[in-house]
Amino acid sequence: KNEVEQSPQNLTAQEGEFITINCSYSVGISALHWLQQHPGGGIVSLFMLSSGKKKHGRLIATINIQEKHSSLHITASHPRDSAVYICAVKIYIGRGSTLGRLYFGRGTQLTVWP
């Protein structure tokens, strides 16, 4: 059982295409993260959101709390966007209101061809 489901698992696109990665979760959350991992391992945070929509450059993240669903969009994709994109949800674990942990989706491998 995985609290976070991500789709698709693999995604191939031509440069310039609009890309969408989806994330669904099954529990109440305090926040949702979209993370990016390039070959070599390091993970960086792209977005952290608890409602609505955020935009950073060509990347847009949306979340629908009622439907327990989030999407990451990349407009005008570029080969340098090739990476693994990971959805993670933060859930409080009961020891006070500030202690939380992340549950991760299995990631989406995006490859953008020139």
Add this chain to the structure above:
Amino acid sequence: DVKVTQSSRYLVKRTGEKVFLECVQDMDHENMFWYRQDPGLGLRLIYFSYDVKMKEKGDIPEGYSVSREKKERFSLILESTSTNQTSMYLCASSPLTGGLTEAFFGQGTRLTVV
């Protein structure tokens, strides 16, 4: 520039050896985490700590232990390595200040047990 630093990028160890993976953060964060990442499984939580000398088991603690003697340092210990512990190990930290707090990740340690 905030940073989470893991002591090694690559390690090769023989079965049965003891391994220490060190993680240091310079952000004065209360929470620190150790994950392992395997293809098709995503990131799985091994142990975490929300304060000095405190530790909590994650989802897959078997075969591992941790130490947090100082706030900035969280060590993962593999007492007697086995081949099924070959994996990418990632450390992360986050502040103890509510829901919308960003997690910061180290570059990862790729451990191979032969």
